[in-house]
Amino acid sequence: MAVHGIDLGTTYSCIASVDDVSRPTVHRNQEDTDTTPSVVFFETPENVVVGQTAKDSAVIEPDLVVSRIKRDMGHEVTRTMHGRPYTPEEISAFVLRKLAADAKTATGVTVDDVVITVPAYFGAAERDATRKAGRIAGLNVIDIISEPIAAAITYGVLNPGQDARILVYDLGGGTFDTTVIALSGGDIEVVCTDGDHELGGADWDDRLVEHLAERFRQEHPDVPDPLDDKQTEQQLRRDAEELKKTLSTRTRHVLRVMHEGRVAKVEIGREEFEALTRDLLDRTIEITRKTLNTARGKGVDGFDHLVLVGGSAKMPAVTEALTKELGVTPRLQDPDLAVAKGAALYAFEETYRRLLSSGDRTDQSRAEEMAARAGLSDGQRQEIAGRTIRTVASRAxxxxxxxxxxxxxxxxxxxxxxxxxxxxxxxxxxxxxxxxxxxxxxxxxxxxxxxxxxxxxxxxxxxxxxxxxxxxxxxxxxxxxxxxxxxxxxxxxxxxxxxxxxxxxxxxxxxxxxxxxxxxxxxxxxxxxx
Structure with a gap:
């Protein structure tokens, strides 16, 4: 039986499963990329487009495109499209349906049983809404697990037999978490966690959008504000995201801001970008410091590895700030895909454990079939059967x-x-x-x-x-x-x-x-x- 792990992200999502040599594998979408933009375009009442095409459509039809819906999960808000109100659960369900359909196209296997990840700092409302989104999408949600746990599972599988204390710094597109996790004898225990589900790479993008708009205003004060035009705003958001990525590999970049037939040529360097967003990065460092203090209060006075997860963690300023603060060099742990891979491993292992321990011979036969199909050795089967994962409450x-x-x-x-x-x-x-x-x-x-x-x-x-x-x-x-x-x-x-x-x-x-x-x-x- 096939089980899948889904990283349902604020800005990008992806889906993975365990292959026939027990490795977690991300399934590429129909656009032949590993990740799918979590953007939904309501083209007509009967047709919805999800992914890169939807993201591109935001420039032309901004009123029919929804992005960053993850930040609304757990809140009683709706977006009305073509006269019908849609809840955050329903909009997220469209993203999940796209992931499931593309995975089936890639593998020929229908996606049914899934584990969906959420930020560690998500509360009961957001987790409940995520589970409901999966059910609306026609999926059987086996479990909801925290993203740092998924990342830790991936890390543990890639580094077998190593007992370690890990600090996971997870800066995604729309949320930030920092979590201390202990790996011992294959078991995983979350010591403590903290975070902010309204702080992420999208906020860095927003600062760039405002900066680009301000530079245009200075050069063309007689032209209406570019942010008052939804199409121009959406183009600026696309440009800002690409600029952020470019400045992770280059020290300077030039782009053109166009609005109302006017053009402003804007040159920005990495140092200027980092200055614009310094307070956002400082906020993540403050939360990290607080998490480590909480861990000390629970008897864990340090960590062995600092693992970076989330696409926005690739910004050079993140590594520099953490190295300065903590005195260690962070490891980039497959930042874009580690969470989906860990969710796939957890989905596989949890299903295997449940079938094996059910007491039903049919279930136990299915468990053995899963293990055989994944090419597990006797040792691996015993390790998975005995593994425990312990976590903590994200809030009071x-x-x-x-x-x-x-x-x-x-x-x-x-x-x-x-x-x-x-x-x-x-x-x-x-x-x-x-x-x-x-x-x-x-x-x-x-x-x-x-x-x-x-x-x-x-x-x-x-x-x-x-x-x-x-x-x-x-x-x-x-x-x-x-x-x-x-x-x-x-x-x-x-x-x-x-x-x-x-x-x-x-x-x-x-x-x-x-x-x-x-x-x-x-x-x-x-x-x-x-």
Whole structure:
């Protein structure tokens, strides 16, 4: 059976699987490139174009093109195209369908079971939305795993038998994560993680766009602002991305900014570019420093290897800044493809382990068939069967509570950022008033970089009411249990023990109910994706 790993990126995505000699292999798309731009062009209500053609179309039809949708995952926002509103899950599903279709064209194998990666700092809402996007695309999402874990799996497979502590610096197109991971005896353990899901290479592009536009304004002050024209803006964004890549290999470059029949010749050097974006890079260094401090607090006082992941990590300034800050030379770990390859390895290994341990003879036969097809030795089979992967919570989770004496509302956190997963935590609470007949359970997730008990510093991600038996005095006890699985998906249970009344919250996040997901899957299956 074929299983695939998908790196669903902010700016670029790719898909991989394990080949017949147990190597992770990225499948090239129909345009014959390893990565596909995560851009969607709504050409007509019945036809959607994904990838480079969609990206090129943004210059001509900017109002019908959506990019960077990953930054909206987990938020209740829509984009209306041809009179129909589309959720971030639905738009991401088009990207996933393109990847799956191209992989089938390349290999002849239908893509069904997949593992999709997300930034380590994604919370429950974003992870839930990503899983739903996969289901809308018609895929069976085996698991959601963090991108640094996928990168660490790739690193571990390429460096077998080496126990090491790894600092993964992952600067993608739209998100940034830094994670400390321990490899020991083939097992992988995430020590801690931190990041910013609104900081990535696209922000470097934005600075260049503004700089190019400003240089045009200075040269042609009598012409309308180029950023007020959507077509010119999209062209500037294309130019900025290419300029960023060029300045990673050259020290200077000249390009022409054209708008309203006027031209501005702009020359920019690498040093000027780095000065324009210094605060963005400094922010990644600050987060890296904070992550290492957290690791020290958990008994890990250093690291053996610094691994760079993500296309934007190829900027020379990244290596220079990290070398200066940490005193070590980073390793570029196949930055564009390492995450997809690691996801493919995890998908293969996790499927193999589940089939092998199911107790069903048919499943065990399928596991042996997988191993044989991948050319695994007996030693490799034993290593995979015994491998464990342990991760941590990316954020703090709790419930809205009220102090009985002051009536101050605050967030009582049951799971804290960097707690080991899976986590099952139960805490006792109590009613506030005599004869209370219900208790509102409001599930909260840390919103900022640091956990806070202030209501406004958290996002409400689920809610429900727990019924209380009549006639009970203030202080009547209830229990709340948070179960956060290794994928970062949350289940909440509230109960009172006298009658056994329970409230089960599978944390309905991201705005799409299970019924809406099923309806969307059926409706979008009729839309042609190319």
């Amino acid at each position: 989770f709790g419930i809205k509570a009220t102090a009985s004496n002051t009536r101050r509302e605050y967030v009582a956190h049951l799971v804290n950022a960097n707690d080991a997963l899976p986590a099952d935590v139960t805490e006792g609470f109590a009613t506030l008033d005599d004869f209370q007949t219900r208790v509102a359970i409001e599930v909260m997730e840390q919103a900022g970089a640091v956990a806070s008990d202030v209501i406004e510093d958290n996002n409400k991600i689920a809610e429900g009411d727990l019924r209380i038996p009549p006639g009970k005095p203030a202080g009547y006890p209830i229990e709340v249990t948070f179960s956060l699985d290794a994928s970062g998906l949350l289940h909440v249970t509230a109960k009172e023990n006298e009658t056994g009344e329970r409230l089960e919250l599978s944390v309905q996040i991201g705005g799409m109910s299970e019924e809406e997901v099923a309806e969307s899957r059926a409706a979008l299956s009729r839309v042609q994706v190319s």
